[in-house]
Amino acid sequence: DAGVTQSPTHLIKTRGQQVTLRCSPKSGHDTVSWYQQALGQGPQFIFQYYEEEERQRGNFPDRFSGHQFPNYSSELNVNALLLGDSALYLCASSCIPGRGDQSDTQYFGPGTRLTVL
Amino acid sequence: GNSVTQMEGPVTLSEEAFLTINCTYTATGYPSLFWYVQYPGEGLQLLLKATKADDKGSNKGFEATYRKETTSFHLEKGSVQVSDSAVYFCALSLYNQGGKLIFGQGTELSVKP
Numbered sequence: 001d002a003g004v005t006q007s008p009t010h011l012i013k014t015r016g017q018q019v020t021l022r023c024s025p026k027s028g029h030d031t032v033s034w035y036q037q038a039l040g041q042g043p044q045f046i047f048q049y050y051e052e053e054e055r056q057r058g059n060f061p062d063r064f065s066g067h068q069f070p071n072y073s074s075e076l077n078v079n080a081l082l083l084g085d086s087a088l089y090l091c092a093s094s095c096i097p098g099r100g101d102q103s104d105t106q107y108f109g110p111g112t113r114l115t116v117l
Numbered sequence: 118g119n120s121v122t123q124m125e126g127p128v129t130l131s132e133e134a135f136l137t138i139n140c141t142y143t144a145t146g147y148p149s150l151f152w153y154v155q156y157p158g159e160g161l162q163l164l165l166k167a168t169k170a171d172d173k174g175s176n177k178g179f180e181a182t183y184r185k186e187t188t189s190f191h192l193e194k195g196s197v198q199v200s201d202s203a204v205y206f207c208a209l210s211l212y213n214q215g216g217k218l219i220f221g222q223g224t225e226l227s228v229k230p
């Protein structure tokens with residue numbers, strides 16, 4: 001059973017550029033959440049996708065956007081990159097709350113390390 | 118608001134020592150509580166969880182009990198190993214918020230042989 005996968009593993013960009021990160025959820029999961037983890041900090045919630053729509057959003061600017069595809073995979077897009085966007089970006093998958101005993105458990109991928117120069 | 122507070126690290130222990138990492142939370146409602154572990158250069162792995170008061174989560178010798186009266190979920194292990202060296206994150210989620218996780222700042226554990 002494949003777990004959550006993310007690509008690419010590492011990425012280096014310059015200020016002002018745009019980046020797209022990709023995530024495939026764990027088999028059987030239909031909900032994808034994205035988190036940003038700055039160095040030495042806990043992950044911060046960016047947004048969550050279910051049924052190809054953004055269900056919730058954390059305190060992140062509109063430069064951060066996402067998409068979910070019919071096969072439940074997801075992309076995170078960041079426009080106009082800033083130095084402060086350098087972080088580990090984590091994708092987590094789960095079942096929608098209320099469906100199954102494990103519906104409130106999120107499983108994380110290995111992350112994409114983004115460096116903005 | 119909803120938040121999680123963990124004891125500051127780093128925590129340095131000798132092999133076979135007893136481990137406690139404190140975690141307290143503030144939440145509007147009845148959260149589920151989690152401990153995740155992050156090994157160097159990796160993503161987060163679920164270590165254990167508890168979904169209601171007095172539940173005890175356990176895995177790989179680690180335990181944590183959901184204490185509603187003290188709003189705590191402290192992580193314990195009776196005898197740590199060098200391989201337990203990692204960063205540990207306490208987190209909560211609320212059903213009415215779609216299950217998004219709110220994390221503490223993490224506690225780094227270093228176990229010396």
